[in-house]
Amino acid sequence: MNFIKQSLSLAGAFALAVSANAQSLEEAIKGVEVSGFLRYEYEDNRFKNPQFNSKGEKSGDVEHTWHAEAEFKTPVQNNVALNFGIYYDNSQNANHGKGLYDENGDLKPGTEGLGYGLGAGKDSSFGVSTFNAIITPDSTSTNITLGKMRLNTPLNDGGEDRGTGVLVINSDLPNISLVAGAFDSWALDDLNDSLPEETSVAKPLYTLAALGNWDLGFGNIDAQIWYFNIEDIIDSAFFGQLGFYQTYFHLSGQYVYTQTDDVSVAGLSSAINGTTFAKVEDKSDFISVEAGVDFENLQIPLAFNVGYITNTKDNFAVSLDDEGALQKVGAVWFDNWDATEVSFSALLGTIDKNTKKDLDVFYASLSYGLLENLSVGIDYVNGKNKVTDIATNTTRNIDFYEITPNITWQYNENLEIFTYYAFLKTERDGGPYASPETDLEDRNQFKVEIVYSF
Numbered sequence: 280m281n282f283i284k285q286s287l288s289l290a291g292a293f294a295l296a297v298s299a300n301a302q303s304l305e306e307a308i309k310g311v312e313v314s315g316f317l318r319y320e321y322e323d324n325r326f327k328n329p330q331f332n333s334k335g336e337k338s339g340d341v342e343h344t345w346h347a348e349a350e351f352k353t354p355v356q357n358n359v360a361l362n363f364g365i366y367y368d369n370s371q372n373a374n375h376g377k378g379l380y381d382e383n384g385d386l387k388p389g390t391e392g393l394g395y396g397l398g399a400g401k402d403s404s405f406g407v408s409t410f411n412a413i414i415t416p417d418s419t420s421t422n423i424t425l426g427k428m429r430l431n432t433p434l435n436d437g438g439e440d441r442g443t444g445v446l447v448i449n450s451d452l453p454n455i456s457l458v459a460g461a462f463d464s465w466a467l468d469d470l471n472d473s474l475p476e477e478t479s480v481a482k483p484l485y486t487l488a489a490l491g492n493w494d495l496g497f498g499n500i501d502a503q504i505w506y507f508n509i510e511d512i513i514d515s516a517f518f519g520q521l522g523f524y525q526t527y528f529h530l531s532g533q534y535v536y537t538q539t540d541d542v543s544v545a546g547l548s549s550a551i552n553g554t555t556f557a558k559v560e561d562k563s564d565f566i567s568v569e570a571g572v573d574f575e576n577l578q579i580p581l582a583f584n585v586g587y588i589t590n591t592k593d594n595f596a597v598s599l600d601d602e603g604a605l606q607k608v609g610a611v612w613f614d615n616w617d618a619t620e621v622s623f624s625a626l627l628g629t630i631d632k633n634t635k636k637d638l639d640v641f642y643a644s645l646s647y648g649l650l651e652n653l654s655v656g657i658d659y660v661n662g663k664n665k666v667t668d669i670a671t672n673t674t675r676n677i678d679f680y681e682i683t684p685n686i687t688w689q690y691n692e693n694l695e696i697f698t699y700y701a702f703l704k705t706e707r708d709g710g711p712y713a714s715p716e717t718d719l720e721d722r723n724q725f726k727v728e729i730v731y732s733f
Contacts, residue, residue: 310353310354311351311352311353311354312351312352313349313350313351313352313733314349314350314352314732314733315347315348315349315350315364315732315733316346316347316348316730316731316732316733317346317347317730317731318344318345318346318347318728318729318730318731319343319344319345319346319728319729320342320343320344320346320726320727320728320729321341321342321343321344321726321727321728322341322342322344322724322725322726323339323340323341323342323724323725323726324339324340324341324342324722324723324724325339325722325723325724326339326720326721326722326723327719327720327721327722328717328719328720328721329617329720329722330617330618330720331618331707331716331717331718331719331720332717333716333717339722340372341372342370342371342372343370343371344368344369344370344371345367345368345369345370346366346367346368346369347366347367347368348364348365348366348367348408349364349365349366350362350363350364350408350409351363351364355415358414358415358416358417359412359413359414359415360412360413360415361411361412361413362409362410362411362412362413362426362428363407363409363410364407364408364409364410365405365406365407365408366404366405366406366407366408367404367405368404368405369404407427408427408429408441409426409427409428409429409441410426410427411424411425411426411427411428412424412425412426419449419451420449420450420451421447421448421449421450421451422447422448423445423446423447424445424446424447425445426443427441427442427443428441428442428443428444428446429441429442430442430462430465430599432460432486432488432505432507432518432599432603433503433505433518433520433535433603433604433605434505434507434516434518434535434597434598434599434600434603434604435467435598435599435600435603436467436468436600436602436603439467439468439600440465440466440467440468440599440600441465441466442460442462442464442465442466442484443462443463443464443465444460444461444462444463444464444465444484445460445461445462446458446459446460447459447460454491454492454493455489455490455491456489456490456491457488457489458486458487458488458489458490458505459486459487459488460484460485460486460487461483461484461485461486462483462484462485463481463483464479464480464481465479465480465484466479466480467480467599467600467626468600480509480512482509482510482511482512483509483510484507484508484509485507485508485509486505486506486507486508487505487506488503488504488505488506489503489504490502490503491503497525498523498524498525498526499523499524499525500521500522500523500524501520501521501522501523501524501531502520502521502522503518503519503520504517504518504519504520505517505518505519507537507599509540510540511540512539512540512626513537513538513539513540513625514538514539514540515536515537515538516535516536516537516538516597516625517534517535517536517537518533518534518535518604519533519534519535520532520533520604526573526576527572527573527574527576527577528570528571528572528573529569529570529571529573530568530569530570531568531569531606532566532567532568532569533565533566533567533605533606534564534565534566535564535565535597535598535605536562536563536564536565536592536597537562537563537564537596537597537598537625538561538562538563539561539563539625539630561593561594561630561632562592562593562594563590563592563593563594563595563596563597563625563630564590564591564592564595564597565588565590565595565597565598565605565623566588566589566590566591567586567587567588567605567606567607568586568587569584569585569586569587569606570584570585570586571583571584571585575648580647580648580649580654581645581646581647581648582645582646582647583643583644583645583646584608584643584644585641585642585643586606586607586608586641586642586643587639587640587641587642588606588607588638588639588640588642588662589637589638589639589640590636590637590638593634593635593636594630594634594635594636595621595623595636595638596622596623596624596625596630597623597625598623598624598625599624599625599626600624601613601614601622601623601624601627602623603623605623607640607642607660608642608643608644608658608659608660608683609642609658609660609681609683609701610658610681610683610699610701610724610726611681611683611701611703611722611724612640612660612662612679612681612703615703615705615722618677618679618703618705618707618720618722619662619664619677619679619703619705620636620664620666620677621638621662621664633668633669633670634666634667634668634669635666635667635669636664636665636666636667637664637665637667638662638663638664638665639662639663639665640660640661640662640663641660641661641662642658642659642660642661643658643659644656644657644658644659645657652688652689652690652691653686653687653688653689654686654687655684655685655686655687656684656685656686656687657682657683657684657685658681658682658683658685659680659681659682659683660679660680660681661679661680662678662679662680663676663677663678663679664676664677664679665677675707675708676707676708677705677706677707678705678706678707679703679704679705679706680703680704681701681702681703681704682701682702683699683700683701683702684699684700685697685698685699686698686699693731693732693733694729694730694731694732695729695730695732696727696728696729696730697727697728697729697730698725698726698727698728699724699725699726700723700724700725700726701722701723701724701725701726702721702723703721703722703723703724704719704720704721705719705720705721705722706718706719707719707720
């Protein structure tokens with residue numbers, strides 16, 4: 280009985296301690312803003328004649344990805360607010376159960392029918408996504424961010440790419456914001472796909488920008504220009520955009536220019552891994568013009584856009600991330616380099632100083648709201664990539680088109696479900712072929728993305 284009384288006494292003391300600590304915690308986090316998301320992605324790729332090999336594996340792979348982020352922002356005190364973010368990321372390739380392979384790419388005997396992960400597998404990565412302080416002086420309309428932050432530039436994936444440094448945004452001038460940033464280390468999500476996990480680039484990145492918006496009464500003019508420099512990697516890069524937007528119509532154009540420095544594009548990945556490559560100095564540019572109409576204000580939930588993409592320099596690899604904010608539609612034509620030889624990243628091994636590329640792409644997109652929270656759409660892309668080997672003076676023409684129907688269901692304010700099925704067909708003439716030869720490749724990609732935001 281004495282033992283029972285002591286146990287009850289200890290339990291009561293523990294409950295009181297927990298209650299007291301909970302009250303203290305409540306006071307500690309009072310006023311802290313919390314935001315973030317939970318995201319699940321299912322992606323299934325299927326190939327026919329992969330890399331123009333008629334005897335290649337027709338099925339592709341299935342990938343499951345789980346990603347969660349939570350951001351905590353403290354109230355502003357003495358002109359300073361603190362931000363802290365945590366993330367979880369896990370990606371597993373189910374591999375259609377095609378077997379396990381060794382480091383040489385050879386099938387391990389007896390593993391037929393097995394795959395990697397199969398939607399479960401071990402946890403991948405958990406860590407800090409943002410960790411910074413935002414200073415807002417009283418005397419000026421300026422935000423100064425110090426620490427680890429998202430790289431929200433038009434050459435980055437603002438949701439995934441990170442940098443550690445300082446970013447200053449000033450809005451003292453009417454209708455204009457000025458931006459200056461310096462980062463001593465940074466990382467791209469696309470770069471981590473081809474390098475060891477959590478690899479970062481320890482080369483300083485600098486950016487300057489001016490962004491403006493003017494309300495003309497009958498519409499808005501939006502303009503921005505950015506400058507980038509990355510020591511030993513990108514000598515100079517410029518992003519410019521000019522657009523006119525009004526209730527029913529918009530017209531916008533982009534011009535992006537990048538000149539790589541003496542670490543080649545093949546070289547950035549290899550430089551991190553300790554391999555030396557020859558210098559590559561190459562100039563790339565990207566030109567995009569888009570026009571669109573939107574009849575939502577006429578109670579017709581229909582929108583239609585058309586656009587054109589080309590380049591004038593030897594290549595079009597202008598972005599840091601493979602997409603950034605480049606004006607385009609579609610899902611896979613720019614993410615299937617082995618067939619279309621199209622990649623917009625200047626850092627992922629797509630520039631060759633002995634090769635010249637000329638891109639011509641026409642695209643269109645249509646969306647229609649079936650219900651208040653349910654819309655359907657379709658993207659169409661038709662393009663040609665003319666690749667010239669300067670050394671041998673030979674040319675190969677790569678023609679491709681993509682058709683991608685999609686569905687978006689905004690279940691409620693927080694939960695969105697998005698899905699598409701992309702059909703990409705590529706035809707190639709001239710140049711090297713895999714053996715046995717064929718001039719066609721098909722790639723189909725089915726994707727479902729479920730996002731809960733809070």
